[in-house]
Amino acid sequence: MTNNKLKLTAQIFRSLYRIRRIEEKITQVYPMDKIKSPVHLSIGQEAVSVGVCEALEPQDVVFGTYRGHAMYLAKGGDLKSMIAELYGKVTGCAKGKGGSMHLIDKDHGVMGTSAIVGTTLPVSVGYALGLRYRESDAIVASFFGDGAVDEGAFHEGINFAALKKVPIIFICENNEYAIHSHHLRRRLADNMCERVRSYGIHARRIDNADVFKIYRFVKKYSMLIRSGQIGPVFIECMTARWREHVGPNEDFDFGYRTRGDIEHCVKNDQVQRLRCLLPGPVADRIIGEVETEIEEAFQFAEDSPFPDGVELFNDLFREA
Amino acid sequence: MHRVLSYPDAIREALDQEMSRDDSVLVMGQGVDDHKRILGTTRGLLEKFGPQRVFDTPLAEDGMTGVAIGAAMAGLRPIHSHIRMDFVLLAMNQLVNMAAKMSHMYSGALCVPMVVRSLIGKSWGQGAQHSQSIYPMLMNVPGLKIVAPTTPYDAKGALIQAIRDNNPVLMIEHRLLYYQRGYVPEESYTIPFGKGRVLAEGTDVTLVGVSHMAIECLRAHRYLREVGIRAEVIDPVSLNPLDMDCIFKSATKTGKLIVVDNAWTPCGAGAEIIARIAENRMLSAIECRRMGFAFVPCPTTPTLEALFYPSAHKIATEAYAMLRPGSPAWEPTTRLDVEEVEFKGPF
Numbered sequence: 267m268t269n270n271k272l273k274l275t276a277q278i279f280r281s282l283y284r285i286r287r288i289e290e291k292i293t294q295v296y297p298m299d300k301i302k303s304p305v306h307l308s309i310g311q312e313a314v315s316v317g318v319c320e321a322l323e324p325q326d327v328v329f330g331t332y333r334g335h336a337m338y339l340a341k342g343g344d345l346k347s348m349i350a351e352l353y354g355k356v357t358g359c360a361k362g363k364g365g366s367m368h369l370i371d372k373d374h375g376v377m378g379t380s381a382i383v384g385t386t387l388p389v390s391v392g393y394a395l396g397l398r399y400r401e402s403d404a405i406v407a408s409f410f411g412d413g414a415v416d417e418g419a420f421h422e423g424i425n426f427a428a429l430k431k432v433p434i435i436f437i438c439e440n441n442e443y444a445i446h447s448h449h450l451r452r453r454l455a456d457n458m459c460e461r462v463r464s465y466g467i468h469a470r471r472i473d474n475a476d477v478f479k480i481y482r483f484v485k486k487y488s489m490l491i492r493s494g495q496i497g498p499v500f501i502e503c504m505t506a507r508w509r510e511h512v513g514p515n516e517d518f519d520f521g522y523r524t525r526g527d528i529e530h531c532v533k534n535d536q537v538q539r540l541r542c543l544l545p546g547p548v549a550d551r552i553i554g555e556v557e558t559e560i561e562e563a564f565q566f567a568e569d570s571p572f573p574d575g576v577e578l579f580n581d582l583f584r585e586a
Numbered sequence: 587m588h589r590v591l592s593y594p595d596a597i598r599e600a601l602d603q604e605m606s607r608d609d610s611v612l613v614m615g616q617g618v619d620d621h622k623r624i625l626g627t628t629r630g631l632l633e634k635f636g637p638q639r640v641f642d643t644p645l646a647e648d649g650m651t652g653v654a655i656g657a658a659m660a661g662l663r664p665i666h667s668h669i670r671m672d673f674v675l676l677a678m679n680q681l682v683n684m685a686a687k688m689s690h691m692y693s694g695a696l697c698v699p700m701v702v703r704s705l706i707g708k709s710w711g712q713g714a715q716h717s718q719s720i721y722p723m724l725m726n727v728p729g730l731k732i733v734a735p736t737t738p739y740d741a742k743g744a745l746i747q748a749i750r751d752n753n754p755v756l757m758i759e760h761r762l763l764y765y766q767r768g769y770v771p772e773e774s775y776t777i778p779f780g781k782g783r784v785l786a787e788g789t790d791v792t793l794v795g796v797s798h799m800a801i802e803c804l805r806a807h808r809y810l811r812e813v814g815i816r817a818e819v820i821d822p823v824s825l826n827p828l829d830m831d832c833i834f835k836s837a838t839k840t841g842k843l844i845v846v847d848n849a850w851t852p853c854g855a856g857a858e859i860i861a862r863i864a865e866n867r868m869l870s871a872i873e874c875r876r877m878g879f880a881f882v883p884c885p886t887t888p889t890l891e892a893l894f895y896p897s898a899h900k901i902a903t904e905a906y907a908m909l910r911p912g913s914p915a916w917e918p919t920t921r922l923d924v925e926e927v928e929f930k931g932p933f
């Protein structure tokens with residue numbers, strides 16, 4: 267491996283491993299009822315957020331969904347603030363008012379995560395319109411699930427994005443399910459990219475959530491978008507959610523899917539794949555650092571206070 | 587022996603009986619046929635009535651509401667369910683611009699016999715977008731009926747009434763009411779819309795509670811009894827039409843009225859009820875208060891969430907202050923035996 271390649275691999279591994287372990291830690295803590303907030307985990311899907319965000323620049327911004335831990339962390343969102351937010355503490359990124367489904371870290375370009383499917387899509391298009399208007403060199407990465415593609419707001423949003431050639435990359439994390447509903451129970455054909463192309467948007471599907479393929483795609487097209495050579499692009503990342511829709515457990519015993527259905531993704535687990543690509547000592551060092559960081563973040567959340575009552579009425583409006 | 591059912595089982599039984607009785611009744615919506623079956627309320631229906639009558643939909647609330655409206659115009663009786671009322675906001679266009687208008691705008695040429703079921707979320711960090719209760723917005727729309735049953739008995743009767751009604755009916759089911767159990771007759775029956783229910787009798791103050799807030803009012807009734815205050819608790823059951831006579835009668839007797847909305851107070855059920863009292867000269871002596879959600883989006887953290895919602899504790903404290911204005915402030919000590927409310931019925 268060349269030095270550059272090694273550096274990149276190590277960087278991507280760190281992000282993947284860190285997100286995996288943070289969410290695994292959440293599953294361990296969850297039964298203790300310290301996190302009184304629904305959690306929608308990305309375990310198994312980390313490569314999408316990591317592949318995209320590693321290819322972005324710090325000034326770029328992301329919009330996402332309630333399944334947003336991975337995106338928030340991959341973009342550089344503060345870990346301590348995230349865990350404290352899950353614990354409902356005043357040191358959380360939304361002072362405990364938002365919880366797991368509403369993460370925010372503007373300093374790192376995380377523009378919020380919404381619990382209403384499809385809502386951030388047009389909003390992210392509007393943000394991209396604003397960036398272009400101000401001649402910013404930042405671009406937008408807009409994350410959503412396969413369920414969002416059912417919504418009118420998706421089609422209205424991407425149509426306008428294409429029309430105005432705004433600087434945005436759409437990322438569909440296709441884990442094939444909206445809650446328990448398989449995507450082919452909600453649409454006639456598995457042709458999402460084809461439909462998106464009909465709006466005049468370049469679209470590509472990436473199988474098995476290959477983190478390098480996602481990274482390279484975003485690297486290449488973000489440059490073209492940033493320099494104004496092309497308008498929006500779309501990637502459909504095929505992936506799988508390893509846990510239940512919401513909550514810390516697995517859900518292979520309810521009849522809607524089997525463990526076998528996600529086997530190809532488990533075999534292609536990008537966390538393990540990158541770990542094996544790295545020299546042992548490099549991987550071990552990263553693992554050690556990440557574990558310490560996670561322990562500290564959970565301790566921080568434990569030690570932080572809950573917000574005062576006055577916080578309930580604060581920030582309803584932005585004061586002049 | 588009076589048969590006891592849970593609130594979701596009462597709903598399930600209503601659906602089952604109406605689907606058996608009338609093959610124009612359909613159940614549609616996200617998750618109606620998955621293993622969770624809308625918290626059990628659609629359990630067994632797919633197996634019994636098949637996928638033509640029980641089907642999942644894409645995530646397209648407004649479009650699917652339009653589909654339900656069209657199917658209703660064609661003579662079917664669709665029941666469209668939303669696992670959170672927040673998602674009804676996406677369907678406002680079809681619901682308000684189409685469903686609510688059809689009968690009147692075409693002078694009776696068309697009608698839309700459909701039911702929209704919606705669940706209100708609460709607690710465990712549901713947060714700003716999964717806890718909303720938007721019936722006040724919809725009470726402001728002519729042409730839509732709205733029911734918010736509190737007891738399992740009323741849940742079954744109201745749903746059957748809603749299915750048989752020739753107009754769009756919004757049925758509101760609070761998530762926490764799903765733990766309620768109570769008397770539910772086996773046979774099919776309806777409860778009339780526009781008839782409130784006295785859940786507890788009293789002479790000193792009238793507490794009107796919408797949906798789950800009726801339970802909080804019942805708890806408050808128990809706390810108040812311990813300090814010698816007799817509160818009458820009224821469940822309006824349907825919000826449009828609204829049974830003002832029932833409330834007038836009680837408030838005239840007690841002279842004091844607190845309306846507890848399961849929503850934000852501005853322009854809510856409390857605002858409407860108290861406005862109607864204010865418009866009636868005969869009732870000008872009645873002292874009125876509104877309670878409801880704090881006028882901010884719902885926070886997730888438990889400490890702020892507790893401040894956000896009205897509770898039995900807050901209602902009892904408010905009622906006490908209203909009744910004994912001169913005396914030192916009092917508040918109840920929270921007790922589990924008081925908080926446990928089960929509907930024994932029969933009504």
Ligand SMILES: Cc1ncc(C[n+]2csc(CCOP(=O)(O)OP(=O)(O)O)c2C)c(N)n1
Nearest residue numbers: 333381382383411412413414443444445673
């Ligand atoms: C407008 C709207 N409708 C329904 C829901 C309920 N809901 C929450 S998550 C979800 C599934 C969304 O699936 P997808 O977009 O594929 O995202 P995933 O959960 O798979 O990441 C649904 C239907 C919602 N939150 N918002």
Ligand SMILES: [Mg+2]
Nearest residue numbers: 411412443444
């Ligand atoms: Mg999905």
